[in-house]
Amino acid sequence: MSESRPAILALTRRGLATARWIAEGLPAAEVLGRAGRADDADRTFTDTVATLRALFAAGRPVVGVCAAGILVRALGPVLGDKRTEPPVLAVGEDGASVVPLLGGHRGANALARQIADSLESLPAVTTASDLAFGIALDEPPADWTLANPARAKDVAAGLLAGDRVRIDPELDWLQALPQADDAPWHLRASIETPGDDPQTLVYHPRVLTVGVGCERGCDPDELTELVRATLTEAGLADTAVAAVVSVDLKMDEPAVHATATALAVPARFFDAATLEAETPRLATPSEAVYREVGCHGVAEGAALAAAGADGRLLVAKRKSRRATCAIARAPSPLDAARIGRPRGSMTLVGLGPGDPLMGTAEAAHAVDRASDLVGYSLYLDLLGDRAGGKTRHDFQLGEEEARAAHALDLAAQGRDVALICSGDPGVYAMASPLFELLERENRADWNRVAVRVVPGISAxxxxxxxxxxxxxxxxxxxxxxxxxxxxxxxxxxxxxxxxxxxxxxxxxxxxxxxxxxxxxxxxxxxxxxxxxxxxxxxxxxxxxxxxxxxxxxxxxxxxxxxxxxxxxxxxxxxxxxxxxxxxxxxxxxxxxxxxxxxxxxxxxx
Structure with a gap:
C-alpha cells in the first residue's frame, strides 16, 4: 500500500513551527514531531531513522524540517529504483531553504516550489529544464506515462538551446512551454504504440481498461500472452492501460494477477451484479456465462464497468483456449484506485519477543504497507511509531478467533491488513486458529483473500x-x-x-x-x-x-x-x-x- 499524503517531520520546537507553516499550504499533510522536543504535533515519534524509513517504504512524500544529512543517512541504505521512490525534501528550520533530495521528477520539484511559495523562500531545484521552464518533460501527471523517456533529454536540450515545440491540446500541463506550428519537436498524446520518430515525445493517457476472464487454474502465461497479443494487434500501447479488471470470483486467480503484474497496473474486481448491469453495452453477451457466474459477460462487462458510463468498447471479447479478454476506453485518464475493488490481503506478522531490534525486516515491511492493524492491544502498542497513520483494531487477550475473523472481514473488503502476533505466528500463536477458521467456515469471500505468514523470532x-x-x-x-x-x-x-x-x-x-x-x-x-x-x-x-x-x-x-x-x-x-x-x-x-x-x-x- 502506498499513500500520497505528505509527512512533515520536525525534530525540534523551532522546526515544528516551520512544519506548521508548511502544513498550512499543504492541507492534507500530517505533521510528525520528535517526542520530547516537538510534542505539539499531529503525532510524535521516538526513532527518527525507523520513522523515515517506514514513511519512505509506504510511498509517502517526506518533508524533513532538518539538516539534509539526516535524511541522506537515514534513507541511503534503503534506496532502490529512482523511478518509484517518493519525493523527499529537506527544509531548513528557518524556512529559508527548500531542497528536493529524491524523486525530483516524481513530484519533489513541484512540491519544493509549492512549499517555497508558502514560506516566501526559494526552492533549490537543480534540474535544468525545471530551472528554465518550471516543467519536467519526464514527469507527467500520475495518470499519464511517457512512452519514450530516453528522448526527453534531447527535447529538453533543444528547448534550452532556444527551440520551440508543438504540443497536443490534451497535454495541458506542458502548455507553458514555448510553441510554434513549425517547431522541430512534437509532444504528442496518444493511446497507440509509439513509432520511431526521434523528434516526438509520446505521452499515453491511462484510459484503457483490459477486462479478462479465464478458467480456474488457467496458465498465467496464456492469459498474459492473449492480452499482449490483443493490444498489439489493435495497435494499443500497454502503458495506456489503467487496470486489468475481472469479476470478483477471479479475485484469487493467479493468472489475472500475473497479467496485471506484467502490465505494471493494478488488478481490480467487480461483483457479478455490477457486470450484469453492463449487458446492454456488450458486443457478445453469453447465456452460458450468465449461468456460470451471474452476468452475461466477464471480459467485456468488466472493461466497460471500469471505463465508466461514458466509456466505449474498443476491442470485443477475444478468446484463447482457456481465457478471454476485451478492451474499453474511458473518455479521460482513470484513477485505478477508484475502479472496482482490489484483492484484499491479510498478513500474519510475528514481532518477535518484544524488542524492536529482534523483529525482522520482513515484519517491519508488512506493517508499513498495511492499512489496518489487528491484534491484542499490548502487541499493537509494541509497534510504537510504526502504527501511526493506520487504523487500529484492538482486541483483548483470549479473543483469538474474533481477531482472526475481524482481520479476514477487513481483508475481504479489499483492505491490506496486518494481524499482529508476538514471537512467531506459527508457534502457539494466531496462524493456527486463522487457518482452522478458514477451513471450518469455508467462506468464499475469505477464501479469496491473499493470506501470508511472516515469521518472527520465537521465545x-x-x-x-x-x-x-x-x-x-x-x-x-x-x-x-x-x-x-x-x-x-x-x-x-x-x-x-x-x-x-x-x-x-x-x-x-x-x-x-x-x-x-x-x-x-x-x-x-x-x-x-x-x-x-x-x-x-x-x-x-x-x-x-x-x-x-x-x-x-x-x-x-x-x-x-x-x-x-x-x-x-x-x-x-x-x-x-x-x-x-x-x-x-x-x-x-x-x-x-x-x-x-x-x-x-x-x-x-
Whole structure:
C-alpha cells in the first residue's frame, strides 16, 4: 500500500513551527514531531531513522524540517529504483531553504516550489529544464506515462538551446512551454504504440481498461500472452492501460494477477451484479456465462464497468483456449484506485519477543504497507511509531478467533491488513486458529483473500540465543496449557520427548489457575534424565524486565515460574559451562568432540 499524503517531520520546537507553516499550504499533510522536543504535533515519534524509513517504504512524500544529512543517512541504505521512490525534501528550520533530495521528477520539484511559495523562500531545484521552464518533460501527471523517456533529454536540450515545440491540446500541463506550428519537436498524446520518430515525445493517457476472464487454474502465461497479443494487434500501447479488471470470483486467480503484474497496473474486481448491469453495452453477451457466474459477460462487462458510463468498447471479447479478454476506453485518464475493488490481503506478522531490534525486516515491511492493524492491544502498542497513520483494531487477550475473523472481514473488503502476533505466528500463536477458521467456515469471500505468514523470532529461539546453544541438537516444544489440549495428551507427548531424550521447550508453563502441570512435567522428564540436567528459565524476553538464568532439573521450583516465562529443559547430554564474566552458558553438543578424537586417533595411527 502506498499513500500520497505528505509527512512533515520536525525534530525540534523551532522546526515544528516551520512544519506548521508548511502544513498550512499543504492541507492534507500530517505533521510528525520528535517526542520530547516537538510534542505539539499531529503525532510524535521516538526513532527518527525507523520513522523515515517506514514513511519512505509506504510511498509517502517526506518533508524533513532538518539538516539534509539526516535524511541522506537515514534513507541511503534503503534506496532502490529512482523511478518509484517518493519525493523527499529537506527544509531548513528557518524556512529559508527548500531542497528536493529524491524523486525530483516524481513530484519533489513541484512540491519544493509549492512549499517555497508558502514560506516566501526559494526552492533549490537543480534540474535544468525545471530551472528554465518550471516543467519536467519526464514527469507527467500520475495518470499519464511517457512512452519514450530516453528522448526527453534531447527535447529538453533543444528547448534550452532556444527551440520551440508543438504540443497536443490534451497535454495541458506542458502548455507553458514555448510553441510554434513549425517547431522541430512534437509532444504528442496518444493511446497507440509509439513509432520511431526521434523528434516526438509520446505521452499515453491511462484510459484503457483490459477486462479478462479465464478458467480456474488457467496458465498465467496464456492469459498474459492473449492480452499482449490483443493490444498489439489493435495497435494499443500497454502503458495506456489503467487496470486489468475481472469479476470478483477471479479475485484469487493467479493468472489475472500475473497479467496485471506484467502490465505494471493494478488488478481490480467487480461483483457479478455490477457486470450484469453492463449487458446492454456488450458486443457478445453469453447465456452460458450468465449461468456460470451471474452476468452475461466477464471480459467485456468488466472493461466497460471500469471505463465508466461514458466509456466505449474498443476491442470485443477475444478468446484463447482457456481465457478471454476485451478492451474499453474511458473518455479521460482513470484513477485505478477508484475502479472496482482490489484483492484484499491479510498478513500474519510475528514481532518477535518484544524488542524492536529482534523483529525482522520482513515484519517491519508488512506493517508499513498495511492499512489496518489487528491484534491484542499490548502487541499493537509494541509497534510504537510504526502504527501511526493506520487504523487500529484492538482486541483483548483470549479473543483469538474474533481477531482472526475481524482481520479476514477487513481483508475481504479489499483492505491490506496486518494481524499482529508476538514471537512467531506459527508457534502457539494466531496462524493456527486463522487457518482452522478458514477451513471450518469455508467462506468464499475469505477464501479469496491473499493470506501470508511472516515469521518472527520465537521465545524458544530468543531464549536459546541468550544462553548459548541449548537447542544445538534435536529439540521439541510442548505447551502445558490444557485449555485446548487434554492433559492426558500433553502427558503422552512429554513422556515421548523424555524417552527420546529431546531438549524440551515448555511454553505456557503455569497460569493463575494452572499451577500443578509444571510439577508433573518436571517429574516425567526427571524419570529419564539426571537431576543436574541444565534448565534455562527465560522471562519477559525482549523487554526491559528480561531475566535469563540457569538452574537444574532437580532444583527447578515451579512456584517461582509464571506465564511470562519459557523453559528450556536440556537433554541428558546438555551441558552448563561457566562464562568468563560470570554466570553460565548452556549448550547441547552434536558430537563434534567425538569426531575430533576419532580424527586425531586416525592421524596418530
Amino acid at each position: 524458544l529461539q530468543a531464549a536459546a540465543a541468550r544462553i548459548g546453544a541449548p537447542i544445538g541438537h534435536d529439540f521439541c516444544t510442548v505447551s502445558l496449557s490444557d485449555l485446548l489440549t487434554p492433559w492426558d495428551q500433553i502427558q503422552r507427548r512429554l513422556k515421548a520427548a523424555a524417552e527420546g531424550d529431546f531438549v524440551v521447550a515448555l511454553y505456557n508453563p503455569v497460569s493463575r489457575r494452572r499451577t500443578w502441570q509444571l510439577g508433573e512435567a518436571q517429574a516425567i522428564l526427571s524419570a529419564h534424565r539426571p537431576g543436574d540436567t541444565p534448565v534455562v528459565i527465560a522471562r519477559q524476553l525482549g523487554r526491559p524486565e528480561e531475566q535469563v538464568r540457569v538452574t537444574t532439573l532437580a532444583e527447578l521450583d515451579p512456584a517461582k515460574i509464571d506465564m511470562l516465562t519459557v523453559l528450556l529443559i536440556g537433554a541428558s547430554t546438555s551441558r552448563a559451562i561457566p562464562r568468563g564474566e560470570g554466570g553460565q552458558w548452556v549448550y547441547t553438543p552434536r558430537g563434534y568432540a567425538a569426531k575430533h578424537i576419532k580424527s586425531e586417533s586416525g592421524d596418530a595411527a
